[in-house]
Amino acid sequence: MRKAGFPVIFATGAGWPAGDVQLHEFSMRLSQYFMPTLKETPKEAEIVSHRLMLRAGMVRQASAGIYSWLPLGYRVLRKIEQIVREEQDAAGYQEVLMPTIQSADLWKQSGRYDDYGKEMLRIKDRHEREMLYGPTNEELITEIFRNGAKSYRDLPKGLYHIQWKFRDEVRPRFGVMRGREFLMKDAYSFDLDFEAGRRAYQKQFVAYLRTFARLGLKAIPMEADTGPIGGNLSHEFIVLAETGESEVFCDRNFLEHDVLGTAIDYGDSASVENVVNYFTSLYARTDEKHDQAAFEKAVPAQRRYTGRGIEVGHIFFFGTKYSEPLGALVTTPDDDAVPVQMGSYGIGVSRLVGGIIEACHDDHGIVWPEAVAPYKVGLVNLRAADADCTAACDKLYGQLAQAGVEVLYDDRDESAGAKFAAMDLIGLPWQLVVGPRGLENGVVELKRRGGDTERAELSPEAALARLAG
RNA sequence: CGGGGCGUAGCUCAGCCUGGUAGAGUGCCUGCUUUGGGAGCAGGAUGUCGGAGGUUCGAAUCCUCUCGCCCCGACCA
Numbered sequence: 001m002r003k004a005g006f007p008v009i010f011a012t013g014a015g016w017p018a019g020d021v022q023l024h025e026f027s028m029r030l031s032q033y034f035m036p037t038l039k040e041t042p043k044e045a046e047i048v049s050h051r052l053m054l055r056a057g058m059v060r061q062a063s064a065g066i067y068s069w070l071p072l073g074y075r076v077l078r079k080i081e082q083i084v085r086e087e088q089d090a091a092g093y094q095e096v097l098m099p100t101i102q103s104a105d106l107w108k109q110s111g112r113y114d115d116y117g118k119e120m121l122r123i124k125d126r127h128e129r130e131m132l133y134g135p136t137n138e139e140l141i142t143e144i145f146r147n148g149a150k151s152y153r154d155l156p157k158g159l160y161h162i163q164w165k166f167r168d169e170v171r172p173r174f175g176v177m178r179g180r181e182f183l184m185k186d187a188y189s190f191d192l193d194f195e196a197g198r199r200a201y202q203k204q205f206v207a208y209l210r211t212f213a214r215l216g217l218k219a220i221p222m223e224a225d226t227g228p229i230g231g232n233l234s235h236e237f238i239v240l241a242e243t244g245e246s247e248v249f250c251d252r253n254f255l256e257h258d259v260l261g262t263a264i265d266y267g268d269s270a271s272v273e274n275v276v277n278y279f280t281s282l283y284a285r286t287d288e289k290h291d292q293a294a295f296e297k298a299v300p301a302q303r304r305y306t307g308r309g310i311e312v313g314h315i316f317f318f319g320t321k322y323s324e325p326l327g328a329l330v331t332t333p334d335d336d337a338v339p340v341q342m343g344s345y346g347i348g349v350s351r352l353v354g355g356i357i358e359a360c361h362d363d364h365g366i367v368w369p370e371a372v373a374p375y376k377v378g379l380v381n382l383r384a385a386d387a388d389c390t391a392a393c394d395k396l397y398g399q400l401a402q403a404g405v406e407v408l409y410d411d412r413d414e415s416a417g418a419k420f421a422a423m424d425l426i427g428l429p430w431q432l433v434v435g436p437r438g439l440e441n442g443v444v445e446l447k448r449r450g451g452d453t454e455r456a457e458l459s460p461e462a463a464l465a466r467l468a469g
Numbered sequence: 470c471g472g473g474g475c476g477u478a479g480c481u482c483a484g485c486c487u488g489g490u491a492g493a494g495u496g497c498c499u500g501c502u503u504u505g506g507g508a509g510c511a512g513g514a515u516g517u518c519g520g521a522g523g524u525u526c527g528a529a530u531c532c533u534c535u536c537g538c539c540c541c542g543a544c545c546a
Contacts, residue, residue: 039495039507040481044539064538118470119545136546170470170544177546184546236546314546348546364506382505414507421507435505445505 027401028375030410030422035072037422048243049357050175052366056426058353065172065180072426073353075374077183080352081162083214083371084185091207091266093158093187098140100164104130106139110325121168133166138322138344141188145340146328152192155330155340156200160187162349177310177354187345192330194319197341199269201233201317202276204345206266208237208313209259209279215352216369217312217359220254222284224314233317233343238286241358244308249295250284252303310355317343360450366427367450375408377467378428380420382435384413393434396444396460403468424449432463 035057044061045051053059058073069077085095101123107113113120121133134140141159149157162185172180189200205221212219217239224236238248240255257278265271283298285291286309295304322328323339330340348355360367370376377400381393393411400407408428410419416435423431433445438457446463448454458466 036479037507038480042480043475043482046540061538165546167545171540171542173540182546186546311546346546351546380505385504415504417504417506417508419507420505424506433505437505 026404027397027407027409029397030408031412033072033408034070035426036070037425045175047174047177047358048361049177049354052357052361052425053175053354056366059176065169065178067176067179067181067350072374076353076368076372077350079372079374080215080356081183081185081349084211084347084349085162087207087211087214088160088185088187090210091158091203093160096141096144096159096161098134098137098144098161098163100134100166102132102134102137102140104132106143106326107132110139110142110322112139119167119169121166134163135165135167136184136344136346137161137163137186138188138342139326142322142326142328142342145188145190146323146326149190149330149340151331152333155190155192156196157190158187158200158203159190160185160345175354176350177358179350182348183350185347185349189317189341189343189345191341192332192338194341197317197319197343198233199272201315201343202269202272203266204315204343205235205276205279206259206264206272208315208345208347209275210264211347212237212239212312213258213260214371215356216371217356218255219312220248220250220284220309221279222248222250222286223280223289235280235315236286236311237313237315238284238309239312239352239355239359240307240309241355242308243358244310246309246311247287247290248284248305248307248309249287249290250305250307251282251299252305253282254279254284255305310351310358311348312352312355313345313347315343315345317341361427362450364421365425368427368429370429373406373427373429375406375428377405377407377430377432378423378426379407379409380423380431380433381409381411382416382419382433384411386436389434389436389439392439392444392460396432396434396464399464400467403464405467430467432467434460 037057038055041051042054045054053073056072057070058076059067059069062068088095104113116135120135123131123133125131145157149155162183164181165184166181169178169180172178176182187204189197189204191197191200208221209219219237219239221235221237224234240248259275262275264275283295319341320339321342323342328340329337331337356369356372357366360369368374379393379397379400381390383389393409397407397409410423412419427449429449431447431449433447438444442459443457444460444463446456446458446466
């Protein structure tokens with residue numbers, strides 16, 4: 001969502017109210033939006049994020065663990081994706097796009113065609129060739145690299161893509177948090193030797209800290225098992241949420257450190273390493289690895305934090321695990337041929353939508369962090385049948401859109417209660433409430449969605465200034 | 470893949486035990502009245518009762534098979 005240079009489209013065709021300005025990038029009338037909200041919770045949804053996503057009209061289940069994204073949900077997904085993209089770019093990674101469907105050949109070379117078992121969705125094409133819907137992309141990216149880079153002069157390199165993947169989970173659950181089809185960012189680093197590879201790993205470590213902080217989350221890096229991907233340098237990033245699947249023990253210093261407040265120079269490996277060293281020196285473990293005695297020894301009582309969390313990212317350094325069997329060799333300055341050193345770095349983009357809701361909601365609905373909210377402001381017209389009230393709303397709507405403030409305008413002829421409930425449910429950070437009662441006194445009401453119950457009556461001009469500022 | 474549960478209106482669910490030809494709330498449509506926290510009254514539309522077979526004069530209901538979905542466990546971004 002761009003902040004400047006936004007497109008302005010004047011509607012002239014049928015279907016739009018005559019003379020109305022349509023600013024698709026920034027604004028939407030609820031009367032025209034496809035946002036099928038539900039008053040009651042569909043029975044298949046157990047956990048809060050799944051319930052809220054269905055009720056808010058963000059997604060619909062297509063089949064077990066597979067979802068369609070409706071406009072509201074897709075907007076959030078794209079915002080998360082964009083933040084992830086910006087931080088990958090900032091860390092010096094280049095975006096590519098690999099296919100969802102892959103040939104089995106490379107997977108046989110790496111030996112994972114058998115290892116992956118039934119989780120891998122196997123397909124045959126019309127020529128009876130063995131294909132698969134990619135559960136991940138190490139093999140393919142290694143082949144791409146192998147064909148395009150031959151020398152140490154081509155290193156280091158970092159590539160990433162954001163693509164749908166499929167893992168045929170035995171038991172998909174928790175809505176988009178544990179779907180079979182999911183959107184994932186995966187990045188891959190290519191370096192000449194272990195030391196350079198370790199630096200690449202550390203860059204991603206910092207990029208992850210920044211990414212999750214920008215998403216409005218507290219994410220804690222924890223030493224992790226390497227799982228079927230293999231290797232020995234690995235961290236999981238766990239987002240704190242009361243409803244998280246695993247119990248987490250950590251030093252409170254994690255929660256208080258502001259990574260975004262620190263300027264990062266990715267070109268300065270010493271400063272990157274400092275950040276990594278700080279975070280890896282603090283105690284942080286999931287219940288599986290938790291050692292109460294070690295916890296008490298490492299962390300003073302007042303700094304001990306116990307909570308729950310959801311895994312949203314995982315980074316690995318795995319050296320030559322794929323470059324060796326797949327023959328991704330580079331020539332060294334001494335004219336030797338050595339397998340390239342690799343790491344891979346995943347973020348579950350679609351999972352994050354659910355993860356953020358798990359971390360950010362209350363009894364009334366979602367409470368979006370501003371960075372990923374589908375719209376910044378919900379403009380509520382309390383009396384759509386009242387000409388003056390509607391005129392005031394229409395004016396504010398146009399002004400907000402022109403100012404580049406993303407606004408969803410509830411212009412429906414519904415009861416006030418229904419509108420408030422819908423706004424709370426979809427969780428936009430600001431509610432701008434306009435009713436005849438306030439207008440008599442020249443004021444509108446501006447409410448902050450969420451904990452701090454910030455709420456003020458002020459003139460429309462002041463509200464506009466506050467939101468556009 | 471082991472254990473459990475559920476499929477009846479868009480959504481939540483009743484009816485099933487004890488067979489007689491389908492209901493409620495909510496949502497949707499129309500009209501009127503309302504309007505600051507999911508409004509009121511009146512009228513209206515909506516179902517291959519998940520599917521297939523069987524038993525029966527007759528099946529949402531009983532029997533068999535099957536498909537789908539959910540929960541717990543093992544597994545995982």
